[in-house]
Amino acid sequence: MMDINWALVAPLLVIQVVLLIVALVDLIRIESTNGPKWVWALVIIFFNILGPIVYFIFGRKS
Amino acid sequence: MRTFAVLFQKELRESWRSFKFLWMPLLFIFLGISDPIMNYYMEDILNAVGNLPEGFTITLPDYAPADILLASTGQFQSIGLIVLVVIAAGMINRERQNGTALFIYVRPISFAALYFSKWAVINLLAVLSVILGYGASMYYTAILYGTVEPLLFIQMVASYCVWILFATTIALMFSAMFKTALSITFTVIVLPIGVLVQSLIGQFWNVSPWKLADYSVQLLTQSENEYYLKTLLLTIICTVIFILIGILFTRKNASSVKV
Numbered sequence: 001m002m003d004i005n006w007a008l009v010a011p012l013l014v015i016q017v018v019l020l021i022v023a024l025v026d027l028i029r030i031e032s033t034n035g036p037k038w039v040w041a042l043v044i045i046f047f048n049i050l051g052p053i054v055y056f057i058f059g060r061k062s
Numbered sequence: 063m064r065t066f067a068v069l070f071q072k073e074l075r076e077s078w079r080s081f082k083f084l085w086m087p088l089l090f091i092f093l094g095i096s097d098p099i100m101n102y103y104m105e106d107i108l109n110a111v112g113n114l115p116e117g118f119t120i121t122l123p124d125y126a127p128a129d130i131l132l133a134s135t136g137q138f139q140s141i142g143l144i145v146l147v148v149i150a151a152g153m154i155n156r157e158r159q160n161g162t163a164l165f166i167y168v169r170p171i172s173f174a175a176l177y178f179s180k181w182a183v184i185n186l187l188a189v190l191s192v193i194l195g196y197g198a199s200m201y202y203t204a205i206l207y208g209t210v211e212p213l214l215f216i217q218m219v220a221s222y223c224v225w226i227l228f229a230t231t232i233a234l235m236f237s238a239m240f241k242t243a244l245s246i247t248f249t250v251i252v253l254p255i256g257v258l259v260q261s262l263i264g265q266f267w268n269v270s271p272w273k274l275a276d277y278s279v280q281l282l283t284q285s286e287n288e289y290y291l292k293t294l295l296l297t298i299i300c301t302v303i304f305i306l307i308g309i310l311f312t313r314k315n316a317s318s319v320k321v
Binding site for chain 2: 008009011012015016018019022026049052053056057060
C-alpha cells in the first residue's frame with residue numbers, strides 16, 4: 001500500500017546510522033560519562049537521532 | 063592577533079574532538095529534510111497510523127515551497143536553537159569551573175581575544191549548520207514541491223544567520239556572566255521561550271530581534287516589509303552591544319576560576 005521512494009528517505013537513515021555509530025564508538029572509548037555507561041548505550045540505541053545528540057551534549061565529561 | 067589565532071585553533075580542536083562539527087550540522091540537516099519529507103508522505107502516514115474511520119477523507123493543503131521552508135525554520139527555531147544555545151551557554155564558564163581556564167588566565171592574554179576565539183568557533187559552527195540545514199531543506203523542497211527565487215533564498219538564509227549570531231552572542235554573554243546551570247537557564251528563558259512569547263503575543267510590536275527569523279522567511283512571499291531593515295539593524299546593534307558586555311564580564315569574572 002505504501003510505496004516509499006527509498007532514495008528520498010535514505011539520507012534520514014544515513015544521518016541516524018552515522019550518529020549512532022559515532023556515539024557508540026565514543027561511548028566505548030571514553031573513560032567515564034555522566035551517569036552509568038549502559039544507560040547511555042540504551043539511550044543512544046533506542047532514541048532516534050535525539051539519543052546520540054543528548055549523549056553528546058550531556059553524557060560526555062569535558 | 064597572534065593570541066587570537068592560537069586560542070582559535072585550540073577552540074576549533076576542542077570542538078572537533080567533541081564531535082560538535084559532526085553532529086550539529088547533521089542535526090540541522092535532519093531538521094531541514096524532515097519537514098519536506100513528512101509533509102510529502104502525510105497522507106500515507108495518516109493512513110498507516112492515523113486510525114481514521116472508514117470512508118473518512120481529508121483534503122491536505124497544497125504546500126507552496128515557501129510554506130515548507132517556513133516549517134523547516136520552525137524546526138530550527140525550536141530544537142535546533144535550543145541545542146545550539148545550550149552549547150554556547152557552557153563555553154566560557156565550563157572552563158572556569160573545571161579549572162582549565164587557569165592555564166589560560168595565568169598568561170598575559172587579552173580577554174577580547176579569548177572571547178572572540180570562542181565567539182568565532184561557535185558562530186562558525188552555527189552558520190555552517192544553518193547553511194547546510196537550509197540547503198538540505200531547499201534541495202528536498204525543490205525536488206518535491208518546486209523552487210523559490212534563488213536570490214531571495216540566499217537573502218533569507220543570510221538574515222537567519224544574523225539572528226543566529228544574535229542568539230549565540232546572548233548565550234555567550236550569559237556564559238561569561240554566570241555559572242553553567244544559571245547561564246543555561248537564563249539562555250533558555252531569553253531565547254527559545256522568547257521565540258515562543260514572540261509567536262504568541264508578537265503582533266503587538268513590529269521591531270524586535272526575535273522577529274527577524276519570521277521576517278526572513280517572509281522575504282520569500284511578501285515583497286515589501288517596512289520593518290525588516292529596522293529589525294535587521296536593531297539585531298546587529300544588539301549583537302555588538304552584547305559582544306562588548308560579554309568581553310567585559312569575561313575579564314571581570316576571570317578571578318572566579320576554580321583552582
